[in-house]
Amino acid sequence: MAVFFLAPGGSSVRYFFFNPRQMWDSFVGNPAKGLSSVGIGLLTNIWMFLLCEVLVLIIGLLIASVRTSQSPVLLPFRLLATGFTDIFRGIPILLVIYMVGFGLPELGIGAISRQSIAVYGCVALTLTYSAYVAEVYRAGLNSVANGQLLAARSLGLTHAATMRRVVLPQAIRTVIPPLLNDFISLQKDTALVSTLGAIEATRAAQIYAATEFNYSGYVVAALLFLALTVPLTRFTDRLIARDRSRRLAGAS
Template sequence: MQIRNRGLIAKAGDQASVWSPSPREQERRQKRIEQARNRRLVAIVSSLVVLGSIAILIITSPGWQLVQETFFDRVYGQEVLPKVILGFVTNISLTLIAGFFIAVFSLTLALVRSSRSPALTPFRFLATAYVDIFRGVPLLLVILLIGFGIPALQIKGLTNSVVVLGGIAVIVTYSAYVAEVIRSGILSVHPSQRAAARSLGLNQFQTMRHVILPQALRRVTPPLLNDLVSLLKDTGLISILGVTDAVRAAQIEASRSFNYTPYVTATILFLLITIPLTRFTDRSLRISMEHQNAQGVA
């Protein structure tokens, strides 16, 4: 006797049944493989055509020789690379340090804004005002106001380090954005989760810590990683205060030779970090969506 199930055939009574796809299933699999191969071929050909056309347009342009000498001088790029890398270390260090304080401060803001306690009403008002103000002011203006305003106060004990002041400006601005991302994650958790936790005897703090926050942070991980990429790029703005980061180092070298290859060198350094982070963010987003879809099906 034979048992047929979902296109697979097995002989009953065998000690070890061997399952094999039916002819129809094999045909479907082969068709899917061919379709995937065709899509991949079309993608490769179209990409080569578009990128090749752009490359030909640039290379055959009348000013390409001058642009190549001014922006893509390989010898000069290798000469200034150590100095630009030294400045880029400042960007990396500032990103890591600022990222830690942003995480702590923004989480506090999000928890205060999401709190339902009447006693925290004044703090909710202050947190809301803070978020509205610093989300509405360009980061460059905040850097200028803090970088030049705080030293002008001449208060004893306050630092005049442009690196610290630039870092503070980045922290207070990004904390407003990240706080809203975290708060959106908290609000996305279904109210039944909170009610179920309270029915088990958990208080408000325990509910937020053990039930709400883990789900919220998992959902907003991709946008938080995206903010990290933006943070690394925006640390270059502190160069306006005179901090010798990658941007400032490139500017100094370019002003000496009137050759803009150092800017391209700094650009490549940023891309070496931001592109992998961006791809990792996309992968995290895809995994998160697959997890949510699996939960929805279940």
């Protein structure tokens, strides 16, 4: 705080980054001057991460289920799933965004190559985050004691019913906090789609900065992201605390 007010460049930083009028202007935007609204841009971030989160939850679970399966028949799928997680956890997300965002349109295969930039961004984010979330799920599935599996099977439940009624409910309960953690980071990473040119909050702020020579739009975008991620962070903390107290109560 002291640095902010007393530093030699403090006043210019306050002018270029925290200028209330500029912050408001960048937030609402100005179509006449070709300025996109950072506020409206954020809506793009929101629908992107909502869509991605749903897809990631499903695809991640599928991959994890395949990877933890035992059946020899599924071996090729297991290898495929392992390859998928290795590749998409190993490539920097920015490169995945470039490859999908610039590659898929070039392929020229019908509808797949005629999507909006934001959609390509979602595909890239979903690929990368599915790989991460699959690992989270996998840890959860492996954390369920083998005795649970034996007990369910000895009751005559099929493998599928055992997964659905016994293993998954316990696994998902353990992985909710780390899962939410990944979602917080996914929410922020929607900003990377700006590199493809999608007009979301970060990109709108960038345009504002380039046009008006004022960076207050970036601060607005940062504050808006905080407004999204902080509640989710608090919620995650609460879940972890509740989980811990429940476990302690169970142990006593």
